[in-house]
Amino acid sequence: MxxxxxxxxxxxxxxxxxxxxxxxxxxxxxxxxxxxxxxxxxGLPMLPHSLLLGHLPFVTKLMGQLPKDAHAAYLPGEIQRTYPELGPNYYVDLMPFAPSMLVIGSPEAHYQIAQEHSLPKLPNLRNFVRPLTDGLDMLTMEGAEWKQWRGVFNPGFSHGHMMTLVPAIVKETQSFCRNLDKHVKSQDIFAMKSLTDYLTLDIIGQVVLGVHFDCQRKPSPVMESLRTQIRWFSFGVEPNLFDRYNPVRPLVQWYHSRIVNAYISSQFDERVAMHRTHDGSDVRRTRTIIDLALTAYKNDVSTTKSAAIDPFFKRVCMSQIKLFLFSGHDTTSAAICYHLYLLAQHPKVLARVRKEHDSVFGTDTASTASIISAAPHLLSQLPLTTAVIKESLRLFSTVTPSRQGERGFSIKDDQGRAFPTGDFLVLPDSQSIHKSPAYWPEPESFIPDRFLVAPDDPLCPVKGAWRGFEWGPRNCIGQELAMLEMKAALALVSRSYDFTPAYEELDKKAGRKQVTLHGERAYQVDILQPRGNLPMRVNARGR
Ligand code: HEM
The missing domain is CATH 1.20.5 (Single alpha-helices involved in coiled-coils or other helix-helix interfaces)
Structure with a gap:
């Protein structure tokens, strides 16, 4: 009882x-x-609001009009398209299914949250990268801790230092070309994003660890584990609840993080030993990310030759290294895919890009690699190529920033209205700014010349409207590296090959209806890469 x-x-x-x-x-x-x-x-703008469901019914309807696999970053664009009367900044209430958002779609409001007062990163972002970095990474750190680590690594990403890496970047890009040659020979349809992923992984391996992964030639089990970890990242707001709470995720992450951690740990220990053996004097001059961290540690802590490295310092260092391996390859890889995709569809621009390369590197394409390696500064003399890169990043941003609002902090718009940010996910919506007719004439068209015209030309971009690498203290630390990688890729690839996107061909072969997002086949999915990893065919130029 x-x-x-x-x-x-x-x-x-x-x-x-x-x-x-x-x-x-x-x-x-x-x-x-x-x-x-x-x-x-x-009087603050928002969609029609239901007391029971907030804005969920409208959002669900709008998302339902997009292809199922489209990235959620397309949602604000859809809202703008359907409800232009909202203006650039507005609220979306998705509680309790997802965080409620304040969408920021004007450069002036962007300035307030990124430069005037840098809002903190979103906690969900920390959860997103936590399986890889344990939450100890520069992307999501804040305050003094972030400042300290950014200060340690800034010199490693400086323009001057990046220029010294150009010969290595060129060498890796030559391996990329050899892989393209194989597809020219086999005449098959291949996934461009897989090739560019391995190219950018090989490059970032050299920058961060001074190691040649050689992923472009043979599979690297460690890098495959890293890529699997990235594929299984979750923001925790996926509409599909099984996706959001998939019980297999922690197991996959645990398994692959052991492989990645063991490798990074051994690389770290090797480097520490090297610093001790040589007392740092000859490695001090090298500026791989790992060397910079060790040099900063030595300067900070008086260590004897035999003193052990603080285990927590090692943990943070390993996390930063893994963050750089992640953020330093996927974004640039997707961007290179979109450059080649857009040039393939705009033969007149491609012809001008080729002419620019002829005038800077000479007409013998076989010598381009050696010319760039000997004179890396030539990559700074390519205005049209740079404009192509910027225009492509405008149409296809490969990063979506997000911030956490702060109680007591409001954003002011040009009508004098104050938008409280507290308790909201603040979404600096660069995608909508990049496509807004208010800031860009013919926003949907690929017009690289907008970045070349005089400031009084109507085509010239409005100040702050281009946000490819963001502005302010939390801008992209790797932008110099990314620009060099992208320019080297265009210089070595675009004059020697002709590409044909193969979406249509694949759909026809499979007898399925073409999937597009507002007419675009290569719309962005997952972590903002082109759908289907960009199926392509390639031929030697002019064949
Ligand atoms: C085309 C290539 C790239 C694009 C479009 C890009 C874009 C961006 C953007 C927009 C941000 C700001 C994110 C935010 O505000 O939340 C950012 C931050 C960052 N990027 Fe990149 N990125 C690229 C390549 C790289 C590379 C090659 C690295 C090298 C490691 C890198 C490392 C980082 C890091 C560590 C941050 C965080 C910086 C901080 O919070 O202090 N990115 N990137």
């Missing part, structure tokens, strides 16, 4: 606790909805 009483008591207690939890959640939800309605009543 006593036992029965106890289990009844447990069930009743659990029932009461559940009811309290439900009630608290309900009260919080209702007060949140009322708060949103108050903002609406004050």
């Amino acid at each position: 006593f036992g029965k009483l106890t289990s009844k008591l447990i069930v009743e207690t659990l029932g009461v606790l559940f009811a309290i939890w439900l009630l608290t959640g309900l009260v919080r939800l209702v007060s949140w909805r009322l708060y949103i309605r108050k903002l609406k009543a004050e």
Whole structure:
């Protein structure tokens, strides 16, 4: 009887606790909805609002009009397209299914949250990269901790240092060309993003660790594990609940993180030993990311030759290295895919790019690699190529920033309205800014010349409207490297090969309907890479 009483008591207690939890959640939800309605009543822009479901019905409808695999970054663009009267900055209430957002779609408001007052990164972003970095990475660190680590690595990404890496970048790009040659020979359809991924991984391996992964020639199990970890990242707001809470995810992450960690740890230990053996004097001059961190550590802590490295320092260093391996390859890889894709569709621009390369490197394409390696500064003399890169990043941004709002901090718009940011996911929506007719004439068209015209030309971009690498203290640390990689790729590839995107051909072969997003076949999916990893055919130029 006593036992029965106890289990009844447990069930009743659990029932009461559940009811309290439900009630608290309900009260919080209702007060949140009322708060949103108050903002609406004050004249702040938002979609029609339901007390029960917030903006969910509208958002679900808009997302339903997009292809199922389209990246969620397309949502604000859809909202703008359907409700242009909202203006560039507006609220979206998705509680309790996802964080409610304040979408920032004007350069002036962007300036306020990225430069004037840098809002903190979103906690979800930390969760996103945590399986790889344990939350100890520069991307999501804040305050003094972030400043310290950014200071350690800034010199390693400086323009001067990056120029010294050009011969290595060129060498890796030559391996990329050899892989293209194989596809010229086999005349098959291949996934361009797989080739560019291995190219950029090989480059970032040299920059970060001073190691030649050689992924372009043979598979590297460690890098495959890293790529698997990235593929399994989750923001925790996926509409599909199985996707969001997939129980297999932690197991996959655990398994692959052991492989990646073991490798990075051994690389770290080797480098530490090298610093000790040579007392740092000859490695001090090298500026791989790992050397920079060790030099900063030595300067900070008085270590004897035999003193052990603080295990926490090693953990943070390993996390930063893994972050650079991730953020330093995927973004640039997707960007190179889009440059080649857009040039393939715009033969007149391609012809001008080739002419620019002829005038800077000479007409013998076989010598381009050696010419660039001997005179890396020539990569700074390619205005049209640079404009192609910027225009391509405008049409296909390969990073979506996100910030956490702060109570007491509001954004002012040009009508003098104050948008409170507290408790909102603040979305600096570069994708919408990049496509807005308010800032770009013919925003959907590929017109690299907008970056070449005089400031008084109507085509010239509005200040702050191009945000490929973001502005302000949290801008991209790797932008110099990325620009060199992209320019070297265009210089070595675009004069020697002709590409044909193969989406249509694949769809026809499979007898399926073409999938497009507003007419675009290579729309962005997953972590903003082109759909299907960009199926391509390649031929030697002019064949
Ligand atoms: C085309 C290539 C690239 C693009 C478009 C790009 C874009 C961006 C953008 C927009 C941000 C700001 C994110 C935010 O505000 O939340 C960022 C940050 C960052 N990027 Fe890149 N990136 C590229 C390549 C690289 C490379 C090659 C590296 C090399 C390691 C890199 C490392 C980072 C890091 C570590 C941050 C965080 C910086 C901080 O918070 O202090 N990126 N990138």
